[in-house]
Structure formats: structure tokens, C-alpha cells
Amino acid sequence: MDYFAQQLINGLVLGSIYGLIAIGYTMVYGIVGMINFAHGDIFMIGGFIALITFLILVSIGLTAVPVILLLVLLVSMAITSLYGWTIERIAYRPLRHSFRLAPMLSAIGMSFVLTNFSQVAQGARVKPVPPIITGGYTLHEGADGFAVRLSNIQIIVVITTIVLLALFTWLVARTRLGRDMRACEQDQTMASLLGVDVDRTISMTFVIGAALAAVAGMMYLLYYGLVDFFMGFVAGIKAFTAAVLGGIGSLPGAMLGGLLIGLIETLWAAYFSTEYKDVAAFSILIVVLIFLPTGLLGRPEVEKV
Amino acid sequence: MAANASQAKTARGPDAAFILKKAVISALVALVLFSLMIGIRTEAGSDGQLTWWTRFGDLAAMVAVVFGGSIVMELLRRWWGPVDTVRVVPPSAQKVFSFAGRALVPALLIFTFLVPVIFYDERYILDLGILVLTYVMLGWGLNVVVGLAGLLDLGYVAFYAVGAYSYALLATNFGLSFWICLPLAGILAAFFGVLLGFPVLRLRGDYLAIVTLAFGEIIRLVIINWQTLTGGPNGVSGIPRPTMFGIPLTPGDDGLAALLGIEFSPTHRIVFLFYLILALALLTNWVTIRLRRLPIGRAWEALREDEVACRALGINTTTTKLTAFATGAMFGGFAGAFFATRQGFISPESFTFHESALVLAIVVLGGMGSQLGVALAALAMIGGFELFRGLEQFRMLVFGGAMVLLMIWRPRGLIGHRAPTVFLERNTVISSDLVKEGHG
Numbered sequence: 001m002d003y004f005a006q007q008l009i010n011g012l013v014l015g016s017i018y019g020l021i022a023i024g025y026t027m028v029y030g031i032v033g034m035i036n037f038a039h040g041d042i043f044m045i046g047g048f049i050a051l052i053t054f055l056i057l058v059s060i061g062l063t064a065v066p067v068i069l070l071l072v073l074l075v076s077m078a079i080t081s082l083y084g085w086t087i088e089r090i091a092y093r094p095l096r097h098s099f100r101l102a103p104m105l106s107a108i109g110m111s112f113v114l115t116n117f118s119q120v121a122q123g124a125r126v127k128p129v130p131p132i133i134t135g136g137y138t139l140h141e142g143a144d145g146f147a148v149r150l151s152n153i154q155i156i157v158v159i160t161t162i163v164l165l166a167l168f169t170w171l172v173a174r175t176r177l178g179r180d181m182r183a184c185e186q187d188q189t190m191a192s193l194l195g196v197d198v199d200r201t202i203s204m205t206f207v208i209g210a211a212l213a214a215v216a217g218m219m220y221l222l223y224y225g226l227v228d229f230f231m232g233f234v235a236g237i238k239a240f241t242a243a244v245l246g247g248i249g250s251l252p253g254a255m256l257g258g259l260l261i262g263l264i265e266t267l268w269a270a271y272f273s274t275e276y277k278d279v280a281a282f283s284i285l286i287v288v289l290i291f292l293p294t295g296l297l298g299r300p301e302v303e304k305v
Numbered sequence: 306m307a308a309n310a311s312q313a314k315t316a317r318g319p320d321a322a323f324i325l326k327k328a329v330i331s332a333l334v335a336l337v338l339f340s341l342m343i344g345i346r347t348e349a350g351s352d353g354q355l356t357w358w359t360r361f362g363d364l365a366a367m368v369a370v371v372f373g374g375s376i377v378m379e380l381l382r383r384w385w386g387p388v389d390t391v392r393v394v395p396p397s398a399q400k401v402f403s404f405a406g407r408a409l410v411p412a413l414l415i416f417t418f419l420v421p422v423i424f425y426d427e428r429y430i431l432d433l434g435i436l437v438l439t440y441v442m443l444g445w446g447l448n449v450v451v452g453l454a455g456l457l458d459l460g461y462v463a464f465y466a467v468g469a470y471s472y473a474l475l476a477t478n479f480g481l482s483f484w485i486c487l488p489l490a491g492i493l494a495a496f497f498g499v500l501l502g503f504p505v506l507r508l509r510g511d512y513l514a515i516v517t518l519a520f521g522e523i524i525r526l527v528i529i530n531w532q533t534l535t536g537g538p539n540g541v542s543g544i545p546r547p548t549m550f551g552i553p554l555t556p557g558d559d560g561l562a563a564l565l566g567i568e569f570s571p572t573h574r575i576v577f578l579f580y581l582i583l584a585l586a587l588l589t590n591w592v593t594i595r596l597r598r599l600p601i602g603r604a605w606e607a608l609r610e611d612e613v614a615c616r617a618l619g620i621n622t623t624t625t626k627l628t629a630f631a632t633g634a635m636f637g638g639f640a641g642a643f644f645a646t647r648q649g650f651i652s653p654e655s656f657t658f659h660e661s662a663l664v665l666a667i668v669v670l671g672g673m674g675s676q677l678g679v680a681l682a683a684l685a686m687i688g689g690f691e692l693f694r695g696l697e698q699f700r701m702l703v704f705g706g707a708m709v710l711l712m713i714w715r716p717r718g719l720i721g722h723r724a725p726t727v728f729l730e731r732n733t734v735i736s737s738d739l740v741k742e743g744h745g
Contacts, residue, residue, distance in 0.1 A: 029511075034511070035514065035515065048342065049341050051347065051355075052345050052347060055345075056345065075341075079338070082337055083338060086338060091712075094713045098712075098716040099717070101457065101673075102669075102716035104514065105662075105665065105669055106708065106712040106713065108665075109704075109705040109707070109712065112701050112708070113709065114705075115701070116699070116701040117342070119698075119701075121343050121346075122342065122346065122347060123348055125348070125349055128353060128355065130354075233658070237515075237518065241515075241519070244512070244515065275526075276526070278522070278526055279530075282520075283519075285515070286505075286516055286519060286520070289504075289505075289516055290504045290507070293507060
């Protein structure tokens with residue numbers, strides 16, 4: 001039971017990271033109707049920028065951990081969202097009214113560009129960082145000596161995710177930008193007729209998605225203590241799986257899907273085999289799409305002739 | 306960085322201040338983007354600690370490149386005119402074009418047949434030719450699924466892998482010859498195609514794409530992890546070379562050279578492989594062309610255009626989709642078996658998502674459904690790839706960038722029109738803007 005509880009905690013933390021990435025997929029899909037293949041790589045770029053900022057801050061003599069974390073978070077979010085904005089501008093906007101495959105291929109190309117950009121710019125080797133946040137709590141110690149632990153990093157990851165999710169839900173539900181986004185999601189032409197700046201709204205969607213991916217990248221760095229140039233691909237596919245599982249276009253769905261994928265992956269690795277944990281995650285995707293093509297919280301798509 | 310692209314259309318004439326402003330904005334964006342990623346370099350030292358140093362020279366160079374590039378791009382755009390300008394081609398030039406268009410296919414075919422004769426001593430060109438033809442074949446195979454049936458498949462490499470591993474394992478474990486394994490590899494790949502097809506029957510468009518991608522990854526992960534069967538990451542080595550219908554291409558007494566009474570040369574095998582993949586590719590092409598004239602081929606194209614209408618007309622969409630997957634997969638399997646016998650060694654590294662994306666890029670660049678377009682696109686892509694062989698590190702960067710640029714430049718591919726399979730009185734080409742795709 002203790003072992004299970006521990007895996008549950010680990011899975012929820014991993015799931016929070018997936019959920020943060022999945023929100024970016026689900027928003028872009030909801031509004032533009034394309035799979036932003038480069039989103040996983042945006043997450044990776046976010047991780048790299050967090051790492052570099054952290055190194056610089058440490059070497060100029062900052063020691064207060066909360067200050068460092070806050071600065072790293074802000075810098076990483078700012079620069080990564082500029083990446084999101086630029087990519088939309090270069091690779092997707094010219095293709096917005098093109099046929100459906102074109103932006104997708106453009107996105108795949110962009111994903112290759114980002115992966116190899118960071119490989120060339122920062123080298124192919126894994127970048128480790130020493131643990132920044134240490135310590136934690138022992139929740140329960142079993143008779144056999146197995147202790148259920150909750151580390152401070154895990155608490156930070158979960159709390160950050162909850163705060164961001166709340167902030168984001170507020171943004172979509174209550175602000176002008178959120179209303180514009182929902183309008184564009186329903187009907188871009190109509191929205192633009194009613195005075196919504198569609199281009200700007202779509203740009204902002206990419207910026208927000210990239211900012212959340214940057215947070216996910218930073219959390220990944222804190223939690224696992226490493227980044228490498230290839231981590232975006234698999235994380236990207238899993239986050240997309242999460243978005244589909246939760247019902248694409250639905251924000252709570254993306255988070256729920258992320259948590260489920262994180263849990264499934266962790267539990268599978270814990271009880272069956274580590275080698276096949278990715279296979280398990282992808283199989284879940286296929287199974288879900290067969291039985292629940294609209295995901296858990298998605299709206300069914302009505303086909304009009 | 307197309308900042309202010311909308312303003313560019315309203316501005317008249319080469320407004321220097323505007324171009325400069327745009328270039329400065331692009332350079333500023335680039336400065337922020339690259340500041341940390343290029344300006345700072347990190348590396349793990351020998352003690353496991355990360356060290357970093359600055360590279361402001363590189364950063365300045367990159368920003369300057371973006372600044373200059375932005376100016377050049379903007380000037381080019383003004384020179385070229387708006388994207389959707391209709392260019393009037395004079396009738397005489399049109400005649401020349403249409404003649405060249407008709408002569409192109411036979412000319413290319415004859416040239417391809419003569420490649421081993423012309424370049425007999427140039428091993429490098431022969432190898433490159435084999436590589437290009439392999440991708441032509443893969444492109445034609447995927448074209449059945451994506452171009453004809455409109456089913457977006459991002460996991461085509463799975464079938465390539467199945468074909469390669471079936472041949473490799475059957476040949477190394479049971480000593481079966483290439484000519485027995487080739488159909489078996491095709492059948493096995495087709496079986497996997499149906500296996501993938503069944504669950505995705507109800508999916509369309511992007512969902513289909515992501516499931517096929519997941520399928521491709523599952524196959525690769527299983528190959529990596531099922532070590533007892535596939536050798537895992539180490540792959541399968543010692544795969545037998547093909548024989549010319551039982552006659553080995555070796556220097557021994559029973560070899561082809563000895564039988565013909567000519568001097569042995571290792572080039573014979575390369576030439577044989579060249580004609581083998583050419584034959585396989587042409588077979589793919591021929592079958593596809595013939596299938597397009599059969600009810601099943603027409604059903605594929607109808608499915609691509611409108612699935613609902615298809616069903617209303619009584620076409621069985623289940624069998625239509627499954628046959629498309631199976632046919633495409635079978636050709637992928639053939640190509641895989643050929644790949645295994647050519648390399649003599651295969652490992653999961655050859656079957657990554659990157660291959661699927663490359664083949665899909667070839668099909669889309671070729672114009673989705675155009676056989677000639679796919680062949681030309683394969684030549685352009687693989688040939689272009691070879692040009693950057695010297696820049697090993699930057700190859701994928703260039704490839705990704707080229708994919709983005711090509712999509713922006715010609716989203717409809719090189720050959721952007723289709724010849725209808727059925728017509729009433731006269732055969733006219735249809736602009737592919739009028740054709741739906743990838744919706745099935």
C-alpha cells in the first residue's frame with residue numbers, strides 16, 4: 001500500500017508536468033485546428049533556458065533560492081514565449097488558410113529545426129544540474145521500513161501547476177483575451193467581423209502555450225535535474241496523448257489527461273516493466289481513441305454535410 | 306521573421322525606412338531568442354559539474370545574419386510581387402511546357418535505366434541512386450495511403466521496419482532466400498497495415514495522424530526492447546546479400562561472374578541492387594496506376610474527397626480503408642526487405658519518426674497523388690540532403706528549415722494539379738486547390 005501511495009505521488013507530479021504541456025496543445029488545436037508538433041520542443045527550449053539562466057544567476061553570486069527560482073521562471077517564460085510567437089509568425093501564419101496538411105508538415109519541420117538548433121547550440125550531451133531544492137517530508141513509515149516521501153520539489157511542482165491552472169482558467173473565463181480566444185475557437189470569420197483581432201489572439205494563444213511549456217520545462221529540470229536536446233519529442237507526444245485523452249480543446253480535460261497519463265506511466269513502470277512504459281502510454285492513446293474518440297471531457301464533433 | 310507582413314502589402318515601392326525598421330525588429334527578436342541559447346554555451350565538465358562560457362561573437366554573427374536576411378527577404382518579396390499574383394504564360398511557352406511535360410517521364414525513365422551504364426565507375430553515384438530509388442518507392446507506397454485514400458499516416462516507417470526485420474530474421478534464422486522472403490515481408494507488413502487499420506477506422510485527420518505516429522513508435526519501442534527476437538538496440542547483422550534468382554553475386558566458382566565468364570567486380574552487386582530497387586519501385590508505380598483504374602482505386606479517391614458521400618453511395622469504407630493501409634504497408638514492407646538486404650545490417654535507429662516525416666514530406670512535396678511529383682520530390686529531398694553531407698551537424702537543421710520554407714512557398718507541392726481518373730469528354734487537369742485531402 002505504501003509503495004502504491006508513493007507511486008501515486010510520483011505519478012501525479014509527472015502528470016502535472018504533462019498537463020502543463022498538454023494545455024498548449026489543446027489551446028492551439030482548439031483555436032487553429034492544428035497539431036503544433038513543435039510544442040514538445042518549445043518545452044525542451046524552456047528547460048534549456050531555465051538551466052542557462054540558473055547557471056548565470058548562481059555564478060553571479062545569488063544565493064537566495066526563492067529569488068533564483070522566481071527569476072529563472074520569469075526569464076524562461078519570457079524568452080520561451082517569444083519562441084512560441086516567432087514560430088507562429090514564421091511557420092504557421094503564412095499557412096493559416098492553406099490546406100490542412102501544410103501547417104502540420106511545417107510544424108514537423110519546425111520541430112526538427114528546434115531540436116537540432118539546441119543540439120548544435122548547446123551540444124548533444126545531457127546537461128545535469130545539482131539538486132536545487134532538497135528536503136521533504138516523510139508521510140508514513142511502514143513496518144517494513146518503506147517510507148512514503150513527499151519531497152519539496154514535488155510540492156512545488158504541484159502547487160505551481162495548480163496556481164497556473166487557476167490563473168489560466170480565470171484568464172480564459174473572465175478576461176477580454178479569453179473571450180476573444182473562445183470566439184476564435186467557435187468561428188474565426190465571425191469573430192473578426194465582430195471586431196476580434198484574430199491574428200493577435202492566435203499569437204497570444206501561442207505565447208501563453210509556450211509560457212506554460214516553459215514552466216513545464218523548468219519543473220522538469222528541477223524534478224529530474226537534467227535536460228537534453230531530445231527530451232521534447234517523447235514528452236510532446238505524451239502531452240498530446242494527454243490532451244486527446246482529456247478531450248482536445250478542453251482545458252480541464254488537458255490537465256486531467258496529463259494526470260492520467262502520468263499515473264499510468266508511473267504505475268506501469270512500477271508494477272510491470274520500465275522498458276514498455278512508453279508503449280503503455282501510446283497504447284492508452286489508441287484505446288481511448290477507439291472507444292472515446294472525443295476524449296473524456298471533449299464535445300462530440302458533429303459532422304455537417 | 307515576417308513582422309508587419311500585412312503592412313508590406315499596403316506600402317508602395319521599396320520603402321527603405323520600412324524595410325530597415327522591419328530588419329531591426331527581426332534582429333531584436335533574434336537577439337532575445339538567441340541571447341541565452343547561442344550567447345551562452347554550457348557543457349558538463351569531467352566532474353559532472355556544468356560549466357559555461359560566453360559566445361558573444363557567434364551571437365552577434367547570428368543577429369547580423371537575421372538582420373541581413375530580413376532585408377534580402379523583403380527585397381525578394383517586393384521583386385516577386387504578392388504571393389497570389391497570377392502569372393500569364395504566353396501560349397507558345399505553354400506549348401513548350403506541355404511538350405516538355407509529356408517528354409519528361411520517358412526521358413527520366415530512360416535516364417534512370419542508363420544510370421548504371423553511365424556511372425558504372427562511380428560507386429558514390431550508384432549508391433546515391435539506390436537511396437533515391439528506395440525513397441521513391443517508399444513515397445509511392447505512402448502515396449497510396451495519403452495521396453489516394455487521403456488517410457494521413459505518420460507511422461509509415463513501422464511497415465518499413467516490419468519488412469526489414471521480417472527479411473532479416475527469416476533469412477538469418479531459417480536461411481530463407483531473398484526471393485522467398487520478399488513476398489513474405491510484404492505480406493507481413495500488409496498484415497500489420499490491417500492491424501493498424503482496424504482500430505483507426507473511425508478516426509480522421511489529425512487524430513489518425515497521431516495514432517499512426519504512436520503506432521510507429523510502439524513498433525520501434527518493441528523492436529528495441531524485445532531483445533531475444535530482434536537483438537534490441539544492437540540490431541541484426543549478417544543479413545545475407547541477395548542472389549540473382551539463386552545465382553550469388555560472389556567471386557566464387559558458382560558466382561555470376563564465373564558463370565558468364567567475365568572478371569568479378571564488386572560493382573556487379575551494386576548494379577544488380579540498383580536494377581532490383583528500380584524494378585520494385587516501378588512495380589509499385591505500375592500497381593498504383595492500375596489500381597486507380599479499378600473500382601477499389603476509385604473508391605480510395607472518393608474516400609479522400611468525401612467520406613460521408615462515399616458511404617451514401619454504398620461504398621464500404623471499412624474495406625476501402627483497410628485495403629489502402631494494407632497496400633501501402635505492403636510496398637513499405639518490400640522496400641524494407643530491400644533495405645535490409647542492401648545494408649546487411651539493420652538496427653532500430655534506422656526506423657525513427659524522422660524517416661516517416663521524410664517520406665511524408667516527399668509525398669506532400671510531390672503534390673499528394675502525383676506519381677511523377679513524388680519521384681521528383683524524392684530526388685530533390687534526398688539529393689538535397691546529400692549536398693549537405695559535409696555539414697553533418699546542421700543537416701537536420703537544414704532539412705527542417707527546408708520543410709518549413711517549402712510548405713510556405715508551395716503548400717500544394719511541386720506538381721500542384723491532378724489528372725482525373727474518370728472524365729466525360731476531355732481530360733483536363735484539376736488544380737489541387739479544388740481537391741480535398743487528408744480528411745478520411
